[in-house]
Amino acid sequence: MKKNRYRLSGERSCRFFPYFRVAMTFMSICGLPCMGQETRTEEIEQQQKNKAATAKPDETGKVEKALTWFEDGHTVERLTAGYHGLNVRLGGLVQGSGFALGPEYRLRTKYLGGNTLVAGAQLSTKLYQKYYTRWAMPNLAGGHIFFDFNGAPRNYSQIDYFGPGPHSSKNNRTDYRLEDTTVDASLGVKPVKKLNLGGSAGYVWMNIGPGTSDEFPSTDKIFPPNITPGIDSQTNFLRYGPYARFDYLDNPETPANGGLYTFEYTWYQDQKLNLHNFRRIDAEIQQYFGFFADTRVIALRAKATLTDADRGQTVPFYMQSILGGSEDLRGFLPFRFYDNNSFLLNAEYRWHVLSVMDMAVFADGGKVFPRRGELNFSHLEGDGGIGFRFNYQGRPFMRIDIAGSREGFRFWFKFNDIFVRHPVGTASAQPIF
Amino acid sequence: MKETLLNFALLLAMITPLTAADKFYSDDPLQHEPPPRDAAGVKGRKLNDYYDLVENSFKKRGQRNSAKVTIRAGGVNTLGEPMDGAWYTHRHYFNTMTLEQLQLGANGKNPPATDGPWTVVSAKSEGISPGFVMTDSKNDKYFVKFDPIAYPELATGAEMISARFLYALGYHVPDYYLIRFTPQKLALAKDVEFRDSAGRKRAMTRQDLDDLLAKVPKTTDGQIRGIVSLQIAGKPVGPFKYFGTRGDDPNDIVPHEHRRELRGLGIFAAWLDHNDSRSINSLDTLVQGDGSTYIRHHLIDFGSTLGSLSTSAKTARSGGEYYLDFKAAPKQIGTLGFAVPYWAHAHYPGYPSVGGFEAETFEPDKWVPDYPNPAFLNRLPDDEFWAAKQIMAFTDEQVRAIVKIAQFSDPSAERFVGDALITRRDKIGRVFLTRVLPLDRFAVDNGQIVFHDLGQEHGIGAEGGLHVTWSRFDNKTGERTPIATAQDFHVPVAGTGSSYLAANIWRGDDTAKAVTVFLRLTGTQAEVVGVDRTW
Numbered sequence: 011m012k013k014n015r016y017r018l019s020g021e022r023s024c025r026f027f028p029y030f031r032v033a034m035t036f037m038s039i040c041g042l043p044c045m046g047q048e049t050r051t052e053e054i055e056q057q058q059k060n061k062a063a064t065a066k067p068d069e070t071g072k073v074e075k076a077l078t079w080f081e082d083g084h085t086v087e088r089l090t091a092g093y094h095g096l097n098v099r100l101g102g103l104v105q106g107s108g109f110a111l112g113p114e115y116r117l118r119t120k121y122l123g124g125n126t127l128v129a130g131a132q133l134s135t136k137l138y139q140k141y142y143t144r145w146a147m148p149n150l151a152g153g154h155i156f157f158d159f160n161g162a163p164r165n166y167s168q169i170d171y172f173g174p175g176p177h178s179s180k181n182n183r184t185d186y187r188l189e190d191t192t193v194d195a196s197l198g199v200k201p202v203k204k205l206n207l208g209g210s211a212g213y214v215w216m217n218i219g220p221g222t223s224d225e226f227p228s229t230d231k232i233f234p235p236n237i238t239p240g241i242d243s244q245t246n247f248l249r250y251g252p253y254a255r256f257d258y259l260d261n262p263e264t265p266a267n268g269g270l271y272t273f274e275y276t277w278y279q280d281q282k283l284n285l286h287n288f289r290r291i292d293a294e295i296q297q298y299f300g301f302f303a304d305t306r307v308i309a310l311r312a313k314a315t316l317t318d319a320d321r322g323q324t325v326p327f328y329m330q331s332i333l334g335g336s337e338d339l340r341g342f343l344p345f346r347f348y349d350n351n352s353f354l355l356n357a358e359y360r361w362h363v364l365s366v367m368d369m370a371v372f373a374d375g376g377k378v379f380p381r382r383g384e385l386n387f388s389h390l391e392g393d394g395g396i397g398f399r400f401n402y403q404g405r406p407f408m409r410i411d412i413a414g415s416r417e418g419f420r421f422w423f424k425f426n427d428i429f430v431r432h433p434v435g436t437a438s439a440q441p442i443f
Numbered sequence: 444m445k446e447t448l449l450n451f452a453l454l455l456a457m458i459t460p461l462t463a464a465d466k467f468y469s470d471d472p473l474q475h476e477p478p479p480r481d482a483a484g485v486k487g488r489k490l491n492d493y494y495d496l497v498e499n500s501f502k503k504r505g506q507r508n509s510a511k512v513t514i515r516a517g518g519v520n521t522l523g524e525p526m527d528g529a530w531y532t533h534r535h536y537f538n539t540m541t542l543e544q545l546q547l548g549a550n551g552k553n554p555p556a557t558d559g560p561w562t563v564v565s566a567k568s569e570g571i572s573p574g575f576v577m578t579d580s581k582n583d584k585y586f587v588k589f590d591p592i593a594y595p596e597l598a599t600g601a602e603m604i605s606a607r608f609l610y611a612l613g614y615h616v617p618d619y620y621l622i623r624f625t626p627q628k629l630a631l632a633k634d635v636e637f638r639d640s641a642g643r644k645r646a647m648t649r650q651d652l653d654d655l656l657a658k659v660p661k662t663t664d665g666q667i668r669g670i671v672s673l674q675i676a677g678k679p680v681g682p683f684k685y686f687g688t689r690g691d692d693p694n695d696i697v698p699h700e701h702r703r704e705l706r707g708l709g710i711f712a713a714w715l716d717h718n719d720s721r722s723i724n725s726l727d728t729l730v731q732g733d734g735s736t737y738i739r740h741h742l743i744d745f746g747s748t749l750g751s752l753s754t755s756a757k758t759a760r761s762g763g764e765y766y767l768d769f770k771a772a773p774k775q776i777g778t779l780g781f782a783v784p785y786w787a788h789a790h791y792p793g794y795p796s797v798g799g800f801e802a803e804t805f806e807p808d809k810w811v812p813d814y815p816n817p818a819f820l821n822r823l824p825d826d827e828f829w830a831a832k833q834i835m836a837f838t839d840e841q842v843r844a845i846v847k848i849a850q851f852s853d854p855s856a857e858r859f860v861g862d863a864l865i866t867r868r869d870k871i872g873r874v875f876l877t878r879v880l881p882l883d884r885f886a887v888d889n890g891q892i893v894f895h896d897l898g899q900e901h902g903i904g905a906e907g908g909l910h911v912t913w914s915r916f917d918n919k920t921g922e923r924t925p926i927a928t929a930q931d932f933h934v935p936v937a938g939t940g941s942s943y944l945a946a947n948i949w950r951g952d953d954t955a956k957a958v959t960v961f962l963r964l965t966g967t968q969a970e971v972v973g974v975d976r977t978w
Contacts, residue, residue, distance in 0.1 A: 051477040062693035074494040084642030091641030302787040303759030361780025
């Protein structure tokens with residue numbers, strides 16, 4: 011038999027008939043005479059006297075105490091800020107790396123309008139390694155000039171490769187080791203508030219080795235150099251070029267209206283083999299349309315990467331454009347498609363569910379292709395799915411996307427926005443960022 | 444068993460005198476709470492805002508009204524009005540305040556002295572909501588806050604306006620002032636403890652102060668606009684909760700979820716879009732008065748009212764649904780968002796100083812704070828009437844006079860906020876004044892019972908004539924004996940042979956919405972001693 015327990019006060023409870031507590035409260039609050047007093051004042055004073063006889067401070071529960079301790083100690087801020095700039099960075103490596111973490115040192119100074127130096131190292135469960143440093147001066151000359159320096163040695167032990175072109179087979183999955191070191195610097199101006207114009211230059215030391223996966227063969231065992239240029243010997247590159255970005259998003263973190271347009275042109279000069287001189291164009295348009303007080307947003311992205319090699323030259327496979335994975339074609343495996351050129355379209359309809367969660371239905375379309383003349387809407391690979399976007403204090407911090415394509419379903423659990431905003435310049439012109 | 448018997452005995456003890464007690468005492472209706480008992484022993488406490496959110500979102504705290512159980516508001520006199528005291532003071536509705544009084548608010552005559560520097564004595568960084576505490580040459584202590592950098596005049600304007608309204612509505616609130624200054628006006632006291640953005644405690648430097656001021660908007664002449672609140676009198680002992688009573692306060696005898704001024708606050712919060720009306724934005728202080736030390740309950744921090752969210756502009760969700768609205772979420776998931784909530788149709792005017800405030804989509808009955816508030820949820824039609832009548836008491840001129848003290852630099856923004864408040868006021872009136880028979884301010888004049896018909900005064904739901912029946916009222920038993928000969932508003936004093944009369948009034952055929960006015964007869968004199976409403 012179910013037993014109801016009714017609390018008489020903050021401390022005591024009874025199993026008396028169900029309306030006991032109601033009756034007690036009713037009598038205590040309605041101002042009804044109940045204890046034989048002659049005036050209302052006496053009656054209230056009697057109630058106060060009764061309360062005084064049993065008065066004691068409310069006890070704070072353990073959970074609330076713990077939360078208060080956590081909050082008063084500014085634990086989140088202290089963990090985020092680290093110890094004298096030294097912190098632990100979670101995640102941030104290329105998709106498929108496994109869980110990654112490592113130390114990061116961040117130094118902020120006010121010189122030259124404020125600049126930030128970041129240096130760190132990361133190691134993943136698949137033993138991917140990345141060491142990086144960045145020095146950013148975003149506010150030179152009163153915010154009209156910015157400078158950025160990036161350096162990053164990386165060693166990714168099992169990057170997937172399925173063969174070149176749009177018709178590569180999912181069954182031909184192989185992997186290779188990507189080892190490179192990049193050094194890039196970027197200088198730009200902001201002639202008007204929303205426009206960035208600049209140029210950048212950098213150097214890439216490249217090495218490709220056998221993949222370490224036990225599950226799949228190494229790329230060099232399956233794909234010969236005539237199919238996969240650069241698999242047998244690698245070179246270093248000098249790269250440089252201009253870029254432009256126009257940003258009129260209403261909110262950089264959770265845009266609901268506006269656009270972000272990026273154009274980059276980069277020359278790659280083979281420094282060792284004279285086999286891989288090429289030029290690369292990256293163009294991206296992001297456009298957002300918010301409606302119903304921006305609780306519904308249509309987010310669109312179109313992105314094209316085109317390369318053009320000199321006569322007798324090729325674009326090595328490790329510098330080719332790549333599609334597939336959590337940030338472009340979500341219904342396909344990461345690194346599923348490689349070729350000289352790529353074209354990608356993403357469309358999302360996002361809507362408010364809770365203040366801490368939005369949802370999205372999305373469709374992705376894209377293709378890789380060998381010749382720039384094939385830049386069109388035909389033969390696109392497609393996928394679609396549904397996503398859950400989690401926010402904290404209005405800022406997105408996590409997403410779950412479930413996508414289906416002709417090659418099956420993919421489940422993505424990510425701590426970034428689908429339309430990742432990479433920095434502009436040659437530092438971001440890596441196919442595998 | 445022992446506990447059950449004890450409870451039974453206690454109940455009997457309480458019921459027995461009840462059956463023989465008077466409904467009205469000789470000192471009814473009380474205008475003031477009786478002198479408080481000494482509460483000097485009350486300990487300070489701190490509530491955790493995240494715990495408060497979770498506790499109220501996932502648990503049903505306090506005792507709730509439901510279809511089976513209806514508990515009328517407490518902490519009121521026999522007229523149904525909260526009494527002057529620790530929670531509330533009769534103000535604008537009861538004694539119309541002048542425009543100047545409305546603009547002055549809680550005090551209005553003690554801004555920071557302009558002579559000498561303002562000395563920063565403590566500070567907080569807490570991310571994007573900068574502020575500090577300063578003293579002036581009078582050595583008065585002020586809490587200083589600012590606007591979000593992208594929304595000049597937004598938070599400070601909202602706080603100035605809402606504090607004035609809530610003061611006029613009877614609550615204890617801080618004394619707020621707008622200030623304008625240049626950084627040179629500020630001096631830094633010695634050894635000011637400061638928690639930097641990394642959460643570390645250290646001594647504050649001038650650079651820290653300059654960094655803090657760099658996060659706030661500047662006026663065109665390089666000045667900084669801020670809002671200051673004079674330190675509330677008394678020793679702070681933490682916030683109050685919107686349910687239960689404070690265990691160590693002997694004067695706190697009515698569960699807060701049943702207090703009329705807290706139930707009604709939900710309507711005021713809806714009017715002002717005070718989505719942040721929660722425990723953490725209240726403060727109890729120990730003050731001296733009436734020969735003892737007692738707790739006075741204050742509402743504080745109105746930066747998240749009107750279109751402001753303190754650190755940004757409000758989104759449409761504020762006031763439309765809870766942070767964690769698990770009732771609305773399944774519909775949104777199931778319909779892929781095609782079931783658009785009513786609040787998402789809001790269009791905002793685009794003024795930075797107004798933010799996310801409007802009146803067109805406002806539905807008073809659907810408005811909610813950021814998370815469930817037990818007192819707001821417990822409100823009954825008479826609580827709503829109590830609040831709505833006070834809101835409707837503000838004339839257009841008075842509303843605009845209060846908005847003016849926000850000192851918006853854009854006159855059209857000032858006009859917009861005034862218009863929106865007036866429209867929201869009228870919507871509140873249409874919804875809540877009509878749920879009961881909107882008669883109030885009962886008195887006996889020239890042998891007649893007189894009153895204000897708020898429905899008629901505001902042009903809301905006043906169709907049909909008023910009817911009245913009279914009864915002799917037995918103050919001991921509650922028994923009513925009809926007086927068939929009395930059928931108008933003249934008080935049938937002669938020949939009733941009773942000390943109390945009850946006049947039951949209704950409009951048209953709607954006998955459910957009625958007001959019973961109780962009169963006490965002393966010789967040939969009659970006075971209103973109680974009001975009961977039904978609906």
